[in-house]
Every structure is written in structure tokens, then in C-alpha cells.
Amino acid sequence: MSTNHQLRLFNSLGRRMEDFTPAARITGMYSCGMTVYAFPHLGNMRPYVFADTLRRAFRWKGIAVKHVINVTDVGHAVADTNTGEDKLEVAAARERRSVMDIAAFYTDAWFVDVAALNILSADEYPRASAYVEPMIAFAAQLEKDGFTYRLPSGLYFDTARDPGYGELAQMSIEGQLEAARLEYVAGRRRKTDFALWRAEEPGQRRVLRWDSPWGWGAPGWHLECSVMSMALLGEHFDLHTGGVDHRELHHVNEIAQSQAYLGDGRPWVRYWLHNEFLQLGAEKMAKSAGGAPRLADLTEAGYHPMAYRLFLLGGHYRSQLDFTTAAVDAAQATLRRLVARVQPLHPLPSAETLAGASRLTAGDPAAERLLDAIDAAIAADLSTPRLLAVLQDALREPALTPDGQRAVVAAADALLGLGLATLDPADLERRRAVGDLNDEERRAISELIADRTQARQERDWARADQIRAQLDELGVQVTDTPDGPVWQLR
Numbered sequence: 001m002s003t004n005h006q007l008r009l010f011n012s013l014g015r016r017m018e019d020f021t022p023a024a025r026i027t028g029m030y031s032c033g034m035t036v037y038a039f040p041h042l043g044n045m046r047p048y049v050f051a052d053t054l055r056r057a058f059r060w061k062g063i064a065v066k067h068v069i070n071v072t073d074v075g076h077a078v079a080d081t082n083t084g085e086d087k088l089e090v091a092a093a094r095e096r097r098s099v100m101d102i103a104a105f106y107t108d109a110w111f112v113d114v115a116a117l118n119i120l121s122a123d124e125y126p127r128a129s130a131y132v133e134p135m136i137a138f139a140a141q142l143e144k145d146g147f148t149y150r151l152p153s154g155l156y157f158d159t160a161r162d163p164g165y166g167e168l169a170q171m172s173i174e175g176q177l178e179a180a181r182l183e184y185v186a187g188r189r190r191k192t193d194f195a196l197w198r199a200e201e202p203g204q205r206r207v208l209r210w211d212s213p214w215g216w217g218a219p220g221w222h223l224e225c226s227v228m229s230m231a232l233l234g235e236h237f238d239l240h241t242g243g244v245d246h247r248e249l250h251h252v253n254e255i256a257q258s259q260a261y262l263g264d265g266r267p268w269v270r271y272w273l274h275n276e277f278l279q280l281g282a283e284k285m286a287k288s289a290g291g292a293p294r295l296a297d298l299t300e301a302g303y304h305p306m307a308y309r310l311f312l313l314g315g316h317y318r319s320q321l322d323f324t325t326a327a328v329d330a331a332q333a334t335l336r337r338l339v340a341r342v343q344p345l346h347p348l349p350s351a352e353t354l355a356g357a358s359r360l361t362a363g364d365p366a367a368e369r370l371l372d373a374i375d376a377a378i379a380a381d382l383s384t385p386r387l388l389a390v391l392q393d394a395l396r397e398p399a400l401t402p403d404g405q406r407a408v409v410a411a412a413d414a415l416l417g418l419g420l421a422t423l424d425p426a427d428l429e430r431r432r433a434v435g436d437l438n439d440e441e442r443r444a445i446s447e448l449i450a451d452r453t454q455a456r457q458e459r460d461w462a463r464a465d466q467i468r469a470q471l472d473e474l475g476v477q478v479t480d481t482p483d484g485p486v487w488q489l490r
Ligand SMILES: [Zn+2]
Pocket: 031, 032, 033, 225, 250
């Protein structure tokens, strides 16, 4: 069996396909995480499904990885200026909750989606708020080495000191000057110069504030990724991933400050990988509140989270994807067919014992050929569309022995992460959505909920429980919130 195609990845640094070779026994991998001030929408989850595919490719290739994803719970300004308000603080004021409540609430919401999408857990999820002291030390070192200048609004990184600035974004000098879609900052020498420390203005008092050599304030957003990745993965590490929007600014600034800090003339990180955008377009999903659709909106509408994962994997991570109802319908239908074909093969060998695949396929040339095709697909810059095609072939291939077929399906799914070993066709029957109810059904549900609320107010728990059981029979799930009961269909 030849599952030894060289893993090749598209490195944004240089914009070319390169062989991936680990620099150390454990490959360090850092992915930019969420700024936890709102629910993640569907597009926000694409970078983590992409990073997860990379993790699964490394596992398949026997490459040990330490994966770090940060949680931005402080310091991400709405605009990169002295006056730029902190996104967390804005959300806290809007929702009348404390900043730390907001961060904890939306971090949990993000983790719920991470789990629902079958994304492997990172080894560490460092919180920016826990790393402010080392961020101050990092900025102080840059200041000592002459890479910064002070303004009343804070400490700025002087991008003129970095001749390679903007290399990742492939910016020209004019491009660098134009790049910053940033607001005017009094005294800033170049538009690309960015805040390492954002000092409080006279009379302003941030909610989250730290004392620093540059006055009370908060760290600039870019600082946390340099500091936390080095703290957890070592000064140099192998891979940094994120959405393609980060390639133009956030990652450019991370590189500038990190290489200035290290000063050893070596590239800070060897491979930079970026996923393309998900276009949410004009397509409207039924939504309870405004904004871009979330995973919860999909499940509410009767789709399985794995249908969304399959939709993402159906495109290459470097291709833009258009999210439409038709596309997710198609993905759900494909998933249903896959699961129906895989179910008779249960139990599948587990993803963790893939070494056993070679035992199962010994003497099965069709299985060996398909395993080789799987390896070739994942090694070619994580070609999940090809991988899906091989999986489809495997389910139709008459020459496969049942054990060979099990091994091939398990191998493909260890990389795709669709959970085919446990998904049941019944999980994929599109459940009724709230929108499918007729007026009479809605009225009946509303009345039962009102009765239950009244029973609870009257502390008639027996009656409240009885009504809940009636609602249960109708498939209605009630959740009590501070704003009253909300319901959805199970
Ligand atoms: Zn970052």
C-alpha cells in the first residue's frame, strides 16, 4: 500500500505550493480565534473547519501537532485608533452585562458550534486577558530596540523600520500606504503603523484597563497572537492559519512585530495558510434576530450540522463558497445518501486505529487503490472535494470486500470528520421547522405556553409539568429565559 504521497500545502508566504516538512518532533500550529463579543455566524466557522481538516491530515500522516487557538476577550478595537472602542466593551454596554460575562457567554456559544461541527479540540485556548503582562513586556522590548514611537494615544509600531513589511500581503510600497483601511490617528507617521498599546485618553476610563509604561490602557489587537503563540509553541513554529482577511493586515502586523522582537533574521513562522471567504450573499435564512445566519439557524430550520460541514468540504478551502439554501439542501441530501450507504457497514474501524486499515485491506487491491487515492487527495493541499469523490467511489465499487470497504470509508471519514461511523439515517430526516407549522398549530402551542407560564406563576408545578409533557408530545421544546419562555421544534 502506498499511502506516502508527500504532503503539499499552499503557503501564502510566497503564494506557492510547498512540501510540508515538520521542523521539530511536534509541529506547532496556531489559528487565530474568535473575538467573543457576538454569536459566531456560519462564515466565522469556516476557518476552524479548515484548521480541523489540516489537523486531520497531520494525524493521517503521523505528524504530531500542538494546536493553539486564541480567544480574544480584550483589546480588539472596532477601529485601530486611539479612540477605537473595544468590541467587547461595546457589546457589554449594549447588552448591559459585564465584559467578562459577555466574553464567557460568547466563548461558550463558539465552543457549542465547534463541537456540533465535529471540530477536534485545540490543545490550548489561551485568553488574551490572561496574557496582558507578557504583552506589555513584548512591547517594551520593541520600544527598547527602537521599533516604536509614542503618541498621546499609545505606543505604535514603526513599520518604516521593517523593510520587509507587507510581504505576506504582497503589498507594494503604495499598497502599504493605502492598505490600512484605518482611521486617522493624530501623529501617526504612516497609515500602516499600528498600535501596540492603546492608552486611555484624558477623561476616558476603559472597563478593562492595565497600567503600563505608556499609561493606563489596553493592548493592541495584533499583539496577543504573537505573544500567546510564542508562549505556548516556542519562538518559532511551523504553521499559522486564519481567514484570508487576516492575510492582508492582522498577520502582516503579527509578522512585523514578531520578527522585530526576535531579531534573528529568520522567518518567524514557516507556513501561512489561509482559507477563503464564505459568501453569505443575499440569501435569507429564517432568523429570529438580524445579522448573518448562525449554525443554530440551520439546525432550527431542520438541517444537520454535518450538512454544513459537508457543504464546506465540498469546496476547496482556498475557493470562495456561496452559501445558499439550495447548496445546503443539496449537502443534506448528499449526506443522507452517504449515511444510508454507510450504515450497513457499521461498525466501522475507529479513526484512531487507522493503522489497522492496512490489515483490513491486505490482499484487497481495490481497497489499496482507493486508500492511495485518499492519500493523494489529502496530500494535494487538502483536496476535500477529491476526497469526497473517492468516498463516493468506494461506496459503489463492486470489487471491494466488505472489510476493504469499511477500511476505506473509515479512512476517508477520519479526514472528512463527518462522523459516518455514528450518524444514523433518522438523524438526517429534515425535521419540521417552525415555518412549517400552520396557524392553528401555532395558536395551540402559544396557548399551551401561556397556560404553563400562568401555572408556574401560580406555583402549580404539577400542572406546569403536565403542560410541558403535552408540548413535548407536539415536539415543542421550551426553554425558560429571563425574558420569558422561548420554544423551538425538536
Ligand atoms: Zn491572530
